[in-house]
Amino acid sequence: ETGVTQSPTHLIKTRGQQVTLRCSSQSGHNTVSWYQQALGQGPQFIFQYYREEENGRGNFPPRFSGLQFPNYSSELNVNALELDDSALYLCASSSDRYLGYTFGSGTRLTVV
Amino acid sequence: GEDVEQSLFLSVREGDSSVINCTYTDSSSTYLYWYKQEPGAGLQLLTYIFSNMDMKQDQRLTVLLNKKDKHLSLRIADTQTGDSAIYFCAESSDDGFQKLVFGTGTRLLVSP
Numbered sequence: 001e002t003g004v005t006q007s008p009t010h011l012i013k014t015r016g017q018q019v020t021l022r023c024s025s026q027s028g029h030n031t032v033s034w035y036q037q038a039l040g041q042g043p044q045f046i047f048q049y050y051r052e053e054e055n056g057r058g059n060f061p062p063r064f065s066g067l068q069f070p071n072y073s074s075e076l077n078v079n080a081l082e083l084d085d086s087a088l089y090l091c092a093s094s095s096d097r098y099l100g101y102t103f104g105s106g107t108r109l110t111v112v
Numbered sequence: 113g114e115d116v117e118q119s120l121f122l123s124v125r126e127g128d129s130s131v132i133n134c135t136y137t138d139s140s141s142t143y144l145y146w147y148k149q150e151p152g153a154g155l156q157l158l159t160y161i162f163s164n165m166d167m168k169q170d171q172r173l174t175v176l177l178n179k180k181d182k183h184l185s186l187r188i189a190d191t192q193t194g195d196s197a198i199y200f201c202a203e204s205s206d207d208g209f210q211k212l213v214f215g216t217g218t219r220l221l222v223s224p
Contacts, residue, residue, distance in 0.1 A: 004154075006154075031210075033211065033212075035212075040216070041216055041217075042116070042200055042202075042214030042215050042216050042217055043155070043200075043212070043214050044214075045211040045212065045213070048209050048210070048211065050209065055209045056209030056210075056211055058211065090154055090155065092155075092212075100143075100145055100157045100160050101157070101212070102157070103147075103154040103155040103156070103157075104154050105152075105153055105154040106153075106154050
Protein backbone atom coordinates (compact mmCIF):
# COMPACT_ATOMS: atom_id res chain seq x y z
CA GLU A 1 0.00 0.00 0.00
CA THR A 2 1.74 3.17 -1.18
CA GLY A 3 -0.81 5.80 -0.15
CA VAL A 4 -1.85 8.81 -2.18
CA THR A 5 0.91 10.88 -3.79
CA GLN A 6 0.44 14.39 -5.14
CA SER A 7 2.74 16.48 -7.29
CA PRO A 8 4.08 19.06 -7.23
CA THR A 9 4.10 19.93 -3.54
CA HIS A 10 4.29 23.66 -4.17
CA LEU A 11 3.56 25.78 -7.22
CA ILE A 12 3.50 29.48 -8.03
CA LYS A 13 1.51 30.68 -11.03
CA THR A 14 0.50 34.02 -12.47
CA ARG A 15 -3.09 35.16 -12.71
CA GLY A 16 -4.64 34.05 -16.02
CA GLN A 17 -2.36 31.03 -16.43
CA GLN A 18 -3.41 27.40 -16.46
CA VAL A 19 -2.23 24.70 -14.04
CA THR A 20 -2.33 20.90 -13.87
CA LEU A 21 -2.04 19.13 -10.53
CA ARG A 22 -1.43 15.39 -10.37
CA CYS A 23 -2.41 12.62 -8.02
CA SER A 24 -1.42 8.96 -7.88
CA SER A 25 -3.81 6.78 -5.92
CA GLN A 26 -3.43 3.35 -4.40
CA SER A 27 -4.06 0.36 -6.64
CA GLY A 28 -7.72 -0.59 -6.57
CA HIS A 29 -8.90 2.88 -5.52
CA ASN A 30 -11.43 3.52 -8.27
CA THR A 31 -12.93 6.64 -6.67
CA VAL A 32 -10.99 9.87 -6.47
CA SER A 33 -12.10 13.25 -5.20
CA TRP A 34 -10.45 16.64 -5.24
CA TYR A 35 -10.82 19.26 -2.53
CA GLN A 36 -9.72 22.88 -2.22
CA GLN A 37 -8.60 24.07 1.21
CA ALA A 38 -8.17 27.81 1.62
CA LEU A 39 -6.02 29.05 4.47
CA GLY A 40 -7.77 28.62 7.81
CA GLN A 41 -10.73 26.80 6.29
CA GLY A 42 -11.93 23.25 5.94
CA PRO A 43 -11.60 21.47 2.59
CA GLN A 44 -14.29 22.20 -0.01
CA PHE A 45 -15.40 19.47 -2.44
CA ILE A 46 -14.52 20.21 -6.08
CA PHE A 47 -15.52 17.02 -7.88
CA GLN A 48 -15.36 13.23 -7.82
CA TYR A 49 -14.41 10.67 -10.44
CA TYR A 50 -15.51 7.06 -10.40
CA ARG A 51 -14.10 4.62 -12.97
CA GLU A 52 -12.80 7.51 -15.11
CA GLU A 53 -16.05 9.47 -15.25
CA GLU A 54 -17.03 12.56 -13.29
CA ASN A 55 -19.99 11.59 -11.13
CA GLY A 56 -20.32 14.55 -8.81
CA ARG A 57 -19.35 18.19 -8.65
CA GLY A 58 -19.30 20.87 -6.00
CA ASN A 59 -19.87 24.59 -6.38
CA PHE A 60 -16.88 25.27 -8.62
CA PRO A 61 -16.91 26.87 -12.09
CA PRO A 62 -16.20 24.88 -15.28
CA ARG A 63 -12.65 26.21 -15.45
CA PHE A 64 -11.96 23.53 -12.82
CA SER A 65 -11.81 20.23 -14.67
CA GLY A 66 -10.31 16.82 -14.14
CA LEU A 67 -9.35 13.48 -15.54
CA GLN A 68 -8.98 10.02 -14.05
CA PHE A 69 -6.85 7.37 -15.76
CA PRO A 70 -7.01 3.55 -15.71
CA ASN A 71 -3.74 3.38 -13.77
CA TYR A 72 -5.38 5.07 -10.71
CA SER A 73 -3.79 8.43 -11.42
CA SER A 74 -5.77 11.62 -11.88
CA GLU A 75 -5.39 15.29 -12.73
CA LEU A 76 -6.98 18.54 -11.66
CA ASN A 77 -6.80 21.30 -14.26
CA VAL A 78 -7.56 24.93 -13.53
CA ASN A 79 -7.78 27.46 -16.35
CA ALA A 80 -7.67 31.26 -16.17
CA LEU A 81 -6.24 31.26 -12.66
CA GLU A 82 -7.53 33.87 -10.23
CA LEU A 83 -5.92 35.12 -7.03
CA ASP A 84 -8.64 33.38 -4.98
CA ASP A 85 -7.54 30.03 -6.41
CA SER A 86 -4.56 30.19 -4.07
CA ALA A 87 -5.08 27.24 -1.73
CA LEU A 88 -4.01 23.73 -0.77
CA TYR A 89 -5.46 21.22 -3.25
CA LEU A 90 -6.08 17.78 -1.82
CA CYS A 91 -6.64 14.55 -3.67
CA ALA A 92 -8.48 11.74 -1.88
CA SER A 93 -9.06 8.19 -3.06
CA SER A 94 -11.03 5.21 -1.89
CA SER A 95 -11.83 1.64 -2.85
CA ASP A 96 -15.05 1.76 -0.85
CA ARG A 97 -16.46 5.24 -0.73
CA TYR A 98 -18.48 4.51 2.42
CA LEU A 99 -15.45 3.75 4.53
CA GLY A 100 -13.58 6.98 4.16
CA TYR A 101 -10.94 8.37 1.90
CA THR A 102 -7.17 8.40 2.00
CA PHE A 103 -5.89 11.91 1.45
CA GLY A 104 -2.62 12.99 -0.13
CA SER A 105 -0.44 15.70 1.40
CA GLY A 106 -1.69 18.23 -1.11
CA THR A 107 -0.33 20.74 -3.58
CA ARG A 108 0.05 24.29 -2.30
CA LEU A 109 -0.87 26.60 -5.21
CA THR A 110 -0.06 30.30 -4.99
CA VAL A 111 -1.45 32.62 -7.67
CA VAL A 112 0.25 36.01 -7.93
CA GLY B 113 -27.71 22.75 2.36
CA GLU B 114 -25.13 20.95 4.39
CA ASP B 115 -23.20 22.84 7.04
CA VAL B 116 -20.77 21.69 9.71
CA GLU B 117 -19.69 23.85 12.63
CA GLN B 118 -16.87 23.43 15.10
CA SER B 119 -15.29 25.56 17.80
CA LEU B 120 -12.02 27.04 16.58
CA PHE B 121 -9.62 26.34 19.42
CA LEU B 122 -9.05 24.00 22.36
CA SER B 123 -6.14 24.02 24.79
CA VAL B 124 -5.45 21.17 27.22
CA ARG B 125 -2.60 19.91 29.37
CA GLU B 126 -0.76 16.69 28.56
CA GLY B 127 -2.49 13.72 30.19
CA ASP B 128 -5.90 15.37 30.29
CA SER B 129 -8.83 14.35 28.11
CA SER B 130 -9.78 16.50 25.12
CA VAL B 131 -13.31 16.80 23.81
CA ILE B 132 -13.87 18.34 20.38
CA ASN B 133 -17.43 19.11 19.41
CA CYS B 134 -19.18 19.41 16.07
CA THR B 135 -22.71 20.10 14.88
CA TYR B 136 -24.03 19.27 11.42
CA THR B 137 -27.21 19.99 9.53
CA ASP B 138 -27.74 17.16 7.04
CA SER B 139 -29.98 14.60 8.74
CA SER B 140 -29.48 12.20 5.84
CA SER B 141 -25.74 11.88 6.46
CA THR B 142 -24.79 8.23 6.42
CA TYR B 143 -21.30 8.46 7.86
CA LEU B 144 -19.57 11.04 10.02
CA TYR B 145 -15.81 11.30 10.16
CA TRP B 146 -13.01 12.78 12.19
CA TYR B 147 -9.83 13.76 10.37
CA LYS B 148 -6.55 15.11 11.77
CA GLN B 149 -4.31 17.57 9.93
CA GLU B 150 -0.79 18.34 11.07
CA PRO B 151 1.08 21.41 9.77
CA GLY B 152 1.97 21.10 6.10
CA ALA B 153 0.29 17.73 5.78
CA GLY B 154 -2.85 16.27 4.28
CA LEU B 155 -5.75 14.82 6.22
CA GLN B 156 -5.44 11.63 8.24
CA LEU B 157 -8.63 9.65 8.87
CA LEU B 158 -8.88 9.05 12.61
CA THR B 159 -12.23 7.34 12.89
CA TYR B 160 -15.74 7.30 11.53
CA ILE B 161 -19.19 6.43 12.82
CA PHE B 162 -22.21 5.16 10.98
CA SER B 163 -25.32 7.24 11.51
CA ASN B 164 -27.25 4.43 13.25
CA MET B 165 -24.61 4.17 16.00
CA ASP B 166 -24.46 6.21 19.21
CA MET B 167 -20.88 5.55 20.20
CA LYS B 168 -17.67 4.13 18.83
CA GLN B 169 -14.46 3.53 20.74
CA ASP B 170 -11.06 3.01 19.16
CA GLN B 171 -8.15 2.92 21.61
CA ARG B 172 -7.80 6.47 23.00
CA LEU B 173 -10.58 7.82 20.78
CA THR B 174 -14.27 7.84 21.64
CA VAL B 175 -16.87 9.19 19.23
CA LEU B 176 -20.33 10.09 20.48
CA LEU B 177 -23.22 10.80 18.11
CA ASN B 178 -26.48 12.45 19.11
CA LYS B 179 -28.49 12.17 15.93
CA LYS B 180 -31.51 14.00 17.36
CA ASP B 181 -29.41 17.10 18.09
CA LYS B 182 -27.07 16.51 15.12
CA HIS B 183 -24.13 16.68 17.49
CA LEU B 184 -20.88 14.74 17.16
CA SER B 185 -17.98 14.72 19.58
CA LEU B 186 -14.48 13.28 19.64
CA ARG B 187 -12.89 12.50 22.99
CA ILE B 188 -9.16 11.88 23.13
CA ALA B 189 -8.07 10.21 26.36
CA ASP B 190 -4.62 10.85 27.87
CA THR B 191 -3.88 13.61 25.36
CA GLN B 192 -0.23 13.83 24.29
CA THR B 193 1.76 16.71 22.78
CA GLY B 194 1.80 14.73 19.53
CA ASP B 195 -1.97 15.13 19.38
CA SER B 196 -1.55 18.86 18.74
CA ALA B 197 -3.09 19.43 15.31
CA ILE B 198 -6.26 20.63 13.59
CA TYR B 199 -9.20 18.24 13.85
CA PHE B 200 -11.93 18.26 11.23
CA CYS B 201 -15.39 16.85 11.55
CA ALA B 202 -16.96 15.83 8.24
CA GLU B 203 -20.37 14.58 7.22
CA SER B 204 -21.00 12.54 4.11
CA SER B 205 -23.89 12.85 1.77
CA ASP B 206 -24.85 10.39 -0.91
CA ASP B 207 -26.48 11.94 -3.95
CA GLY B 208 -25.35 9.13 -6.22
CA PHE B 209 -21.82 10.05 -5.27
CA GLN B 210 -20.28 10.66 -1.88
CA LYS B 211 -18.87 14.02 -0.94
CA LEU B 212 -17.53 15.08 2.40
CA VAL B 213 -18.62 18.38 3.95
CA PHE B 214 -16.02 19.59 6.42
CA GLY B 215 -16.17 21.96 9.33
CA THR B 216 -13.64 24.76 9.66
CA GLY B 217 -11.54 22.66 12.02
CA THR B 218 -10.64 22.83 15.72
CA ARG B 219 -7.03 23.61 16.55
CA LEU B 220 -5.98 21.47 19.53
CA LEU B 221 -2.97 22.67 21.49
CA VAL B 222 -1.53 20.29 24.07
CA SER B 223 0.89 21.81 26.55
CA PRO B 224 3.37 19.81 28.66
